[in-house]
Amino acid sequence: MEADGTNQYFELKCPAGQALTGGGSKINNAAAMLKTVASGPTDDGTGWGVVVLNQDSADHDIVVRVVCIPIAK
DSSP states (O other): OOOSSSEEEEEEEOOTTEEEEEEEEEESOTTSOEEEEEEEEOTTSSEEEEEEEEOSSSOOOEEEEEEEEEOOO
16 A cells, blocks of 8 residues: 555455455554554445555555355355
8 A cells, every 4th residue: 555644445345146254454564554444344245345544654565355155046
């Protein structure tokens, strides 16, 4: 994520035919001045969204994960 002092939104969706069961995010550099502002299901319930604030002067990596299961037929 870019070092710009603003909130940035990241989102992952479940593949077609699968349902969301959870998700989350991980900041790869513990020393980075990053703050998770929000983390939760997307409004349509098909993925996971994360809002992160970068208060640092450098770019950093963030990992967003979504957990999905096949929908029973």
